[in-house]
Amino acid sequence: MDQTTTAPLRRDIAEQVTARVLDGRLPAEARINEVRLAAELKVSRTPLREALVELTDRGLLVAEPRRGFRVPPLNLDEARKLYPLVGELEALALRWSSPQDLLGLVEPLERQIDAMRAALDDGRGLADLDDRWHALLLSACGNAHLMRIIAQTKPLLKRYDVLYFGGPDRARRSIDEHRDILAAVRDGDLNQAARRLVQNWVNGAAYLGQDRRPSGR
């Protein structure tokens, strides 16, 4: 069977650096000190730099000529463009999915929605469930390059995602949107489903502008 294929070190590192950018351990605007970060991650600079180059190519970091890597500033304007972008990319993936395979996904997708309803108050858990739901929905798309692009683009958006944490009202609405998307899938109307999927992301962007309310309740 499959032996333990040693993944290249840069893969792990890229994931860890991504996590640090998303959770703010590497905050916006921060310059990255390669030696210190390498020490923290217990690796040498070489694979770390390879990971940083990867992330820079995806837009999660920026490289300034002789000044190294930096976490780009948070930019509401950029965020407002990213949400529709991910929406359209996912919509494309959905339209290009195999309709039969999609029908097989209806039931697990339904169950996931139930799970989300049960986790209305757990912001982080809900975000995870949301991610998995979208991933599952798009798992029937055979366009590998599109899927790669989506996977590489979503972290850019996640950086803003964590900011708003819509709260239960937003969560409820999003769950309803998921239900409607799923209904269109069940009907075999992929175009309708795709439109609703875009709308789901666009609606997510709408929550960016307003002040971030602490999730107290």
Next chain:
Amino acid sequence: MDQTTTAPLRRDIAEQVTARVLDGRLPAEARINEVRLAAELKVSRTPLREALVELTDRGLLVAEPRRGFRVPPLNLDEARKLYPLVGELEALALRWSSPQDLLGLVEPLERQIDAMRAALDDGRGLADLDDRWHALLLSACGNAHLMRIIAQTKPLLKRYDVLYFGGPDRARRSIDEHRDILAAVRDGDLNQAARRLVQNWVNGAAYLGQDRRPSGR
């Protein structure tokens, strides 16, 4: 202009390696010998590897766990998915362009089409003009991430593009399609223009099936 800003070496290297993949000096299936390639490019392995990591992340190369980097095989099925993908990405960029800015582009785009008509027999020059036309058409799109994705995806397709080189008949048809796209832009009907843009790419894919032998022996 600011010329003193030394671009990182990996940028040059990535471009040179891309060129070698596209023109076949690094043929499909070829494994990349890092020391040899570094010697040929007169650089050390470190920035070369950084460039290879970049290109792998874009899908132009593949990395096998402990066997290094490889040029992925040509895959007609992949190509047939890449053309519509680039088409949809460009269509998106067009729909998101500033209508006013687009109107300002109509005249230069018209001139470029004339230049293409004059270069009907020069396959390589024509391909260049085509590239520039599309780049110009999308230059009014302000979505930086989408533009980056497009720029990173097109080389994947170029690998197949050079194979067919449709000939003057295909060229003539493509030029007509460009004219029709431009007409829709002139009318301010971006959706129509976007649809025609997708079709232009899809038609490009149609020329792939022809004279390319598969591997089965």
Next chain:
DNA sequence: GCGCTATATTCTGAATACAGAAACCATATT
């Protein structure tokens, strides 16, 4: 002669070393 195993070589992946640019700091000068 053919196949298998042991050994040598090659190559990648990672660590370390080095050179030059940028940032920092302290001092001196107006």
Next chain:
DNA sequence: AATATGGTTTCTGTATTCAGAATATAGCGC
């Protein structure tokens, strides 16, 4: 006191070195 300036230190970008896996080669047994 504020600012310019020279020197020092830090950090990046690149080169080189090292270790271990993968592949090729030669030797050995059958």
